[in-house]
Amino acid sequence: MRHVTDNGFAERRKAAAEAKQQLLKKFETAPKPTDPEVVAKQEERKAIAAAREARRAEREQLKREERDRKLAEAEALANAAALEAKAKAEAQEAEMSNRIARVVADDAERKAERDRRYAARKARQR
Template structure:
């Protein structure tokens, strides 16, 4: 059974040709690149792109400045920690040197006392 609105090949071909013609007419009536309205739109897009690039450059500069500040703070903290460690090491070394000098002094005092007792004993024997 045939449908009453069944298109024949010629009708379908004619409809396709009409559609192509309408599409070409649509593109032919489109504004050209030299059209002032198109130039305004292009200029507006270029201004938006330039503003976006400027914002991106500013954001990158701020990030670089912040990272530089963080690096400087880290370097300062590291230097302070190293100075603190050096001061602690010097204090430990001074304490060790003091302990060593007291031990040497005590040893010298013991030796002097021993020598004095030995000399006293020898003096009594003579």
């Protein structure tokens, strides 16, 4: 007994030919590359791509400016820290020089006092 859904070779071949004809008809009715609608869509896509590229370039420019600003700030902070460290070192050196000068002056004063006492003692002995 034959099945109702069983297609013979001729029916399958006919169905394949019809499917091929439908595909060809579909491609024939598709818009051509020169159609105004297709050209308009392409122009719109180009405009969108150009706008996207412009926004990307602007973002990159902003990132570069931000990075340069941060580098300048970091450099300024480093310079300020270096100047502060230099000033601190100079202040410490000046303080050390002042201490040394005071110690030398105190030593000279003590020596002068000692010499004065010695001279006074010698004067008393004569």
